[in-house]
Amino acid sequence: MLTLLIVLPVIGALLMPLLAERLLRSVALVSAGVTFALSLAMLMQFDTQQTALQFTEFVPWLSPLGLNYSLGVDGLSLPLIVLGTFLTLVVVFTGEKSAHRLFYALVLLANAGVTGALAAQNLLLFVLFYELELVPFYLLILIWGGERREQAAIKFLIYTAVSGILVLAAFLAMGWLIHAPSFDYADIQMAGLAPTTQGILLLLLILGFGIKMPLVPLHSWLPDAYVEASTPTAILLGGVLAKLGTYGLVRFALGYFPEAWGQFSSLLAIVAAVGITYGALAAIAQKDIKRMVAYSSIGHMSYVLLAAAAHTHLSMVGAIAQMISHGLILALLFYLVGVIETKVGTRELNVLNGLLNPLRGLPTTSALLILGGMASAGIPGLVGFVAEFLIFQGSYGTFPIPTLIAVIGTGLTAVYFVILINRTCFGRLDNATAYYPRVVWSEKMPAIVLTLLILFLGVQPTWLVRWSETTSAQIVAAVPSATEIVASLPQ
Amino acid sequence: MVQAIERPSSAKLPPLDHPLADIIYRLEAGGALIPDTPVNLMKIIGMYKAYSIPMDFYWRDLLYLGERVFINPFPFFKYFPTKEYFDLPNHYAGDTADLRIWRGPAHAHPELMAFIEKGETGKMPRLLHHLWHDRINMEFSEDLARAMMWHRMGGELDIYLDSEEYKAAADKAIRAYFKRNPLMLGLYKLFPDLFLEQARQATYMNVLGLFWEVMAPVFFEISDRYDEGSITSVKDAMNFLVNGIFAVAGRPIYHHVYIDDEVHVLVPKEKGFMWLYEAAFPYVEAVFYRTAPFRGTKSYNAQANQVPTDQVDFHYGILFADKFPVGTAGIPPTLLHQDMYHFLPQYLKDYFHQHCRGEDDILVQLGIAFQHSMYTVTSAVLQATRAAFYYPLDDPNPEHLMANRRFFVAQMNRFIRPQYGIAEACKIRNVQDPNYL
Numbered sequence: 062m063l064t065l066l067i068v069l070p071v072i073g074a075l076l077m078p079l080l081a082e083r084l085l086r087s088v089a090l091v092s093a094g095v096t097f098a099l100s101l102a103m104l105m106q107f108d109t110q111q112t113a114l115q116f117t118e119f120v121p122w123l124s125p126l127g128l129n130y131s132l133g134v135d136g137l138s139l140p141l142i143v144l145g146t147f148l149t150l151v152v153v154f155t156g157e158k159s160a161h162r163l164f165y166a167l168v169l170l171a172n173a174g175v176t177g178a179l180a181a182q183n184l185l186l187f188v189l190f191y192e193l194e195l196v197p198f199y200l201l202i203l204i205w206g207g208e209r210r211e212q213a214a215i216k217f218l219i220y221t222a223v224s225g226i227l228v229l230a231a232f233l234a235m236g237w238l239i240h241a242p243s244f245d246y247a248d249i250q251m252a253g254l255a256p257t258t259q260g261i262l263l264l265l266l267i268l269g270f271g272i273k274m275p276l277v278p279l280h281s282w283l284p285d286a287y288v289e290a291s292t293p294t295a296i297l298l299g300g301v302l303a304k305l306g307t308y309g310l311v312r313f314a315l316g317y318f319p320e321a322w323g324q325f326s327s328l329l330a331i332v333a334a335v336g337i338t339y340g341a342l343a344a345i346a347q348k349d350i351k352r353m354v355a356y357s358s359i360g361h362m363s364y365v366l367l368a369a370a371a372h373t374h375l376s377m378v379g380a381i382a383q384m385i386s387h388g389l390i391l392a393l394l395f396y397l398v399g400v401i402e403t404k405v406g407t408r409e410l411n412v413l414n415g416l417l418n419p420l421r422g423l424p425t426t427s428a429l430l431i432l433g434g435m436a437s438a439g440i441p442g443l444v445g446f447v448a449e450f451l452i453f454q455g456s457y458g459t460f461p462i463p464t465l466i467a468v469i470g471t472g473l474t475a476v477y478f479v480i481l482i483n484r485t486c487f488g489r490l491d492n493a494t495a496y497y498p499r500v501v502w503s504e505k506m507p508a509i510v511l512t513l514l515i516l517f518l519g520v521q522p523t524w525l526v527r528w529s530e531t532t533s534a535q536i537v538a539a540v541p542s543a544t545e546i547v548a549s550l551p552q
Numbered sequence: 553m554v555q556a557i558e559r560p561s562s563a564k565l566p567p568l569d570h571p572l573a574d575i576i577y578r579l580e581a582g583g584a585l586i587p588d589t590p591v592n593l594m595k596i597i598g599m600y601k602a603y604s605i606p607m608d609f610y611w612r613d614l615l616y617l618g619e620r621v622f623i624n625p626f627p628f629f630k631y632f633p634t635k636e637y638f639d640l641p642n643h644y645a646g647d648t649a650d651l652r653i654w655r656g657p658a659h660a661h662p663e664l665m666a667f668i669e670k671g672e673t674g675k676m677p678r679l680l681h682h683l684w685h686d687r688i689n690m691e692f693s694e695d696l697a698r699a700m701m702w703h704r705m706g707g708e709l710d711i712y713l714d715s716e717e718y719k720a721a722a723d724k725a726i727r728a729y730f731k732r733n734p735l736m737l738g739l740y741k742l743f744p745d746l747f748l749e750q751a752r753q754a755t756y757m758n759v760l761g762l763f764w765e766v767m768a769p770v771f772f773e774i775s776d777r778y779d780e781g782s783i784t785s786v787k788d789a790m791n792f793l794v795n796g797i798f799a800v801a802g803r804p805i806y807h808h809v810y811i812d813d814e815v816h817v818l819v820p821k822e823k824g825f826m827w828l829y830e831a832a833f834p835y836v837e838a839v840f841y842r843t844a845p846f847r848g849t850k851s852y853n854a855q856a857n858q859v860p861t862d863q864v865d866f867h868y869g870i871l872f873a874d875k876f877p878v879g880t881a882g883i884p885p886t887l888l889h890q891d892m893y894h895f896l897p898q899y900l901k902d903y904f905h906q907h908c909r910g911e912d913d914i915l916v917q918l919g920i921a922f923q924h925s926m927y928t929v930t931s932a933v934l935q936a937t938r939a940a941f942y943y944p945l946d947d948p949n950p951e952h953l954m955a956n957r958r959f960f961v962a963q964m965n966r967f968i969r970p971q972y973g974i975a976e977a978c979k980i981r982n983v984q985d986p987n988y989l
Contacts, residue, residue, distance in 0.1 A: 420913040492982065496989070499909050 062103060063116050063132040063180045066142065069096045070149070070169035070176075077166040086153070089165035093153040096172070097146040104143050109136065109527050112535050114182065122186075127236055127243040131182035136532030137311060137381060138179040141304050144388045145175045148300040151392060151507045152293040155399075164205060168293065171197035175301050179308060184232040184244040191305065192225045198294070198302060205291040213282075213289035220272050220282035227269030228309065231262050235317065251317045259321040266314040267325070273306030274362045277336040287355035292399025295351070299358050299395060300388040307365040307384055311377075311536065315369055319540035322372070327460070329370035334463035334470075336363030341473030348410045350401070350481055354394045357437060357477065360470055361387045367460070367467055368452040372540050376455025377533035378526050383448035385525060386436075386518070390445055393433045393511040400426050400504060401485070404497045410481065415490030423500050427486040429508045434478030436515050439471045443519035451526070564950045565957055572964040572980065579960045580953070582945050584931035586924050586983050588786040591903075596789060597778040598900030599918070599925035602892035604771030608661045609668075610693040611764035612637045617694070618758030619810050622729055623750040625736065631682065631690045638665065644800065645769040651799060654769035655776065661768075664688075667894055689887035693760065696839055701756040703838040709759070709805060709819070709830040713752050718818060722751040725809050725816035755818055758807040763831035766803065770796040775897070786928060793932035794939070803827035836933045840871050840926060841966060871926060871967075871978050889915045892922065907989050917989055924983055934963055 073092025080088055107115060114133035122130045134142065149172040156164055174194025181187040195218070203214035232244065238258065241248045251259060272279045287295050315322045322329075340360025347353040361383070368380035401416065402408050404423055417427040436443035439450070449471060457464040518525045568576055575585055586592050616633035624630070638660040643650045646658025669675060671686035681687050704710045712718055726747050730736040740747045774792050777783045783792065805827055807819035819825065893915060896904075904910065904917045938945075942959055943952035968975045975981075982988040 420916050421909065492979070496908060499912065 062099065063118055063134065063176075066096055066099055066103075066146070066180070067173045067177045069099070070173040074166040074169040074173070077162040077169075080162065082162075085162050085165055086156070089153045089156075089169065090150070092169055093146070093150040093172070096176075097143075097150045100139075100143045100146040100176075103134070104139060104528065107134075107136075107139055107528060109531060112531055115139075117182070119182075124243065126185065127183075127241065127245075127248075128185040128189075129183050129243055129245055131186060131245050132180040133182045134180055135535075136529035137308065137536070140381060140385055140528045141308055141388075142176050142179050144304070144385055145172055145179070145301045148296055148388060148392050151396070151511070152296055155296075155396065155504075155507050156293045164201070164293075167197040167201050168297065170194075171201070171297060172301075175305060178305055182246045184236065184246070184249065184313075186244075188225065188229045188232060191228065191309075194302065194305075195221050195225065198298065201294040201297070202286055202290045205294060206289040207291075208289075209285065210289045213285040216282045217286040220275075220279075224269045224272035224306075227265050227272075228313075231265035231269060231313075234262055234265075249317060256321065256324075259318050260324070263314055263318040263321040263325060266318075267310065267329075270306045270309035270314065273309065274303055274366070275306065275359065276332060276363070276366065277339045277359060280336075280359050283359060284352055284355045287358065287395075288349065288352045292395055292402075295355075295395040295399070296392045299355075299391040303358065303362060304384050304388060307362060307369075307380070310366070311369055311380065315372060315540060316536060323540065326370040326372070330367055330456075330460040330463040333363045333367035333370060334466040336360060336366065337467050337470035338473070341470050341477065344477040345473065345480065347477075350408045350410055350413070350485060351395070351398045352408075353410070353477060353481055354391070354398055357394075357474060358387070358391055360474065361391070361437070363470075364449060364452050364467060367456050367463055370463075371456035371459040372537055373455045373459060374534050374537045376452055376459075377537055378530055379448055379451030379453075379455050381529040381533065382444075382451055382522075382525050386444040386448040386515075389511055389515055389518075390433060390436045393429065393508060393515065394437065396508050396511065397426055397430045397433060400500060400508070401430075404500060405494075410484050413485040414488040415486075415495075417486040418490040418495070421495045421497065422490055423497065425505050426500055426508070427482075429512050431482050431486060432512055432515070434482050436519070438475040438478050441519075442516070444515045444522075444525065445519075447519060447522040447525055565953055568957070568961075570961060570964065571968055571975070575980070575984070576957065576960045576964055579931070579934065580945060580957065582787065582935070584786050584790045585927040585934075585980065586786060586931070587986075589986065591986065592924055593778070593784070593786050593789065594899060594903065595921040596786065596925035596928045597775055597783070598897045598903075599892065599921050600771040600789075601775035601897050602895045602900070602918070603888075603922070603925070604768050604775065605661050605664050605667075605895040606688050606888070606891035607764050607768045607771065608642075608664050609688040610690065611761045611768060612640055612660060613690050614693055614697065614757045614761030614764065615640070618754045618761060619808060622754050622809050622811070623726060623747060624729075631687070632678065642765055642769055643803075644766055645772070653766075653796060653799070654772040656769075656772055661772070663895060672894065685890075688891050692888045692891065693764075694757070696835075697756045697760040698753065699842075700760060700834050700838045701753055703834070703842055705834040705837055707825075707830050707834060708823075709825045710834075712819065712823065712825070713755065719748060721816065721818045722748055725811065725818060726751060728811045728814065728816060729809075751818065754809070755807045758819075759805055759831050760835065762803070762805055762827065763835055766796070766800045766827065790928055790932045790935065793929060794936045797828065797832060797932060797936045798939075801826060801828035801832075805830045832933070833937075836930060840930050871923065871930065871980070889919050889922070892918060920989060923979055927980070927983055934960070 070092055073089055076088055076092075077085060103116060114135055117133035118131070120130040122128050149168060152168055153165060156168065171194050174190050174197065177190030178187055178194065181190055198221075199214055199218045202217055203210055206213060235241075235249055235251060236244045238254060239250065241250075251262070254262075267276075268279070272282075274280075275283050287298055290298055337360045340356050340358070340363060344353045344356035344360070347356060365380045365383050365387075368376035368383065398408060401413070401423065404426075405413060405416070407413065416422040417424055432443070436445040439445045449467075453464055453468055456467070565580075567573075570576060578584070578587075586596075613631060613633045616637045617627075617630055620634075621627045621630045641648050641658035642654075645652065645654040645656055648658055667688070668678070668681075671681045671684075673681070673684060673686045678687075704713075723744075726740055727737065730740065770793065774783060774789060777792070778789075783789055803826065804821040805819065805825040806817070806821040806823075809816040809818060896918070900921070901914075904914045904921075908917055938956055938959055942956050943949070945956065947953055947956075966974070967978045967980045979988075
């Protein structure tokens with residue numbers, strides 16, 4: 062079944078060059094739609110109480126190299142897979158104006174790559190998929206990006222390629238140093254390695270996945286890539302790709318090096334607090350609303366790092382919830398910013414005004430933007446609150462000061478979203494320019510669906526966290542608590 | 553894009569260094585404040601038609617307010633004029649007209665009567681139509697009358713309203729009105745000025761009613777002539793208005809109040825107050841240039857000292873109306889827009905549906921078209937004033953032409969006053985642009 066999740070988008074992508082122009086979108090939609098439906102069916106069948114991997118598949122591939130086609134999901138990876146297939150469907154639906162066969166093919170391939178990486182149960186297979194999605198994203202930015210797309214695409218390529226190299230180097234070292242029979246996750250046990258070696262390998266992983274998240278100060282590719290990318294690509298970048306970074310940190314860095322992680326955790330919590338504050342302050346300083354949303358992403362991904370650093374049960378549930386929540390909210394915000402840019406022709410904060418105008422503005426878009434901003438700022442009743450509250454609740458006991466800084470960061474999120482909303486939605490619509498095209502229903506639909514999800518998961522958080530509770534408990538159980546590690550350190 | 557204006561061939565004046573020079577040249581050539589294009593003509597005539605039918609209700613109800621409701625402190629049914637007022641023969645329409653301007657009937661317009669009966673929702677008691685706001689919104693016209701009163705242009709009538717003669721007549725009428733109401737009589741004793749001011753307001757309601765009694769048939773007729781093809785340019789339309797203004801300029805302005813079976817004359821016809829000077833000019837000055845009866849006008853921020861301390865500087869009228877309602881910071885289209893919307897001629901409805909957002913922002917498009925039509929009315933007033941007080945446009949004497957120019961320049965200067973941001977707010981540059989919709 063997991064193979065189908067990977068193969069279906071690949072088949073869709075391979076069909077693109079063969080199809081007539083008018084069929085492109087329909088076939089892409091069917092491919093993405095069926096994949097999403099399948100992932101949803103898996104989610105429904107997923108046994109939330111079971112600690113073992115589910116939907117496992119194993120096919121020996123290049124055994125001498127330790128590479129097997131080994132797949133499986135748990136409460137960490139499955140929700141992210143569903144998020145990825147869902148956002149891919151949204152992107153295919155919204156990609157109407159970019160109705161190019163290559164566009165759909167690349168989007169579907171990117172989805173296949175991300176799903177493969179999340180489902181992989183073999184380190185080399187993970188790297189294979191991890192690198193595979195790089196090419197579609199690079200081309201998506203390069204071909205459908207903004208004016209400075211070449212620079213942004215190259216920057217993205219270099220950074221993420223370095224990320225891939227670091228991760229590959231760490232994985233190879235992990236396998237070789239312990240003489241593992243294969244690179245299957247189950248065969249990798251790092252406990253016997255010297256603490257220094259573990260520390261070095263962990264550092265490689267933190268750097269590798271930190272670039273992907275991205276962590277401050279490894280983030281400088283992100284604003285350019287997010288801003289220059291077209292709206293659909295930005296949704297995939299922020300909503301799906303960045304999650305591979307946090308997933309990698311939790312799965313590999315925390316999962317394989319629990320003790321070393323514990324020793325690094327205080328530093329990581331500080332890095333997270335810096336990232337949250339930096340992301341928020343940088344967002345406040347922006348004059349381009351897309352760049353503002355992009356910087357907000359840096360801050361919000363740092364919440365995941367804080368939760369992972371604390372690695373309590375509650376914070377881990379919060380971390381996974383935050384990945385989903387951030388994916389949905391960021392997708393909504395990028396989508397709405399894209400609509401505004403398309404209709405108004407600018408993303409400049411100093412130019413936009415009065416878009417809430419019911420007759421000639423973009424009232425629905427503006428209303429949803431306000432709601433998206435509220436969700437991002439962690440207003441109760443919306444999904445952002447659930448995730449952030451769990452993280453704060455779970456992290457405070459371990460890292461009170463970084464957690465308090467994160468809480469202040471949430472306040473700063475409210476500040477820049479109030480700035481954005483106040484300047485963009487309120488005020489007087491400019492008479493001279495207020496001839497914006499109407500936002501038609503098909504353009505509103507993706508935003509409405511995303512909003513409904515944000516609302517639904519906000520008032521029914523069980524549907525957000527139930528999938529990952531057992532897995533979170535399992536991850537945490539394998540790791541000595543940060544408090545214990547700190548206490549065990551020589552005084 | 554601003555339409556290029558040819559200076560009149562007869563011009564014997566030097567070129568003008570003025571931000572609105574093109575418009576002044578057009579006025580000197582006998583034109584209007586807006587470019588003479590078929591689309592502009594269609595818009596202004598269509599809006600006259602849409603405006604005239606509510607106006608037929610406004611003037612009838614305003615007379616009802618002035619003559620019957622008068623100073624009723626709880627006028628719950630003031631927007632329900634009696635049948636007598638719907639049947640009231642217009643002095644400028646029908647067979648009984650003093651001067652027949654419209655060839656149609658003298659009683660209320662048939663489209664108005666049909667709307668009052670059915671509205672947009674369907675046939676039901678008038679009170680339900682009223683509560684549902686499926687009606688002609690009289691609030692608009694009351695605001696205009698109050699605006700005229702607040703600005704009090706300093707004409708003869710204005711002086712008369714402060715005279716002992718008026719006060720005595722008003723006192724008599726007030727006492728008669730409350731003769732069976734000791735409480736109100738007691739209050740009148742305590743606060744006589746308050747009641748007197750209410751009487752003056754009733755007089756202004758009456759004055760505005762008398763003004764619109766003329767304008768409604770003018771607009772009916774102009775619309776009919778456009779439909780027949782005899783009005784083919786903005787200039788034709790403007791000249792029709794100018795001729796109409798002159799034809800009725802001397803109409804007496806008066807105020808009679810009917811209490812029980814008695815007629816109380818607050819402003820007698822014999823005083824010789826004339827329609828042009830006591831109703832038309834003050835209306836244009838107060839409503840078009842200065843006042844704020846229209847919700848949706850330029851916003852003043854009192855805390856930022858944007859409200860002029862001098863009443864004359866309070867420029868806030870329809871010509872300055874911002875047609876874009878904005879969330880919490882803005883104001884929805886006016887009630888007048890909604891009133892006119894019910895009576896849009898099909899050709900204008902079709903035009904609006906093809907532009908901008910069609911039905912969705914039709915009130916904005918309608919408001920902007922209304923600006924065009926009101927600029928044409930203003931043009932007619934300017935040309936009529938020039939004709940009355942200055943010189944013919946083809947006068948051979950350059951001094952006379954220069955006097956005309958000074959008049960036009962002075963008027964245009966009112967639209968470019970930088971201290972209140974009027975230059976942009978008044979939209980006079982916008983209405984030159986065919987893409988301003």
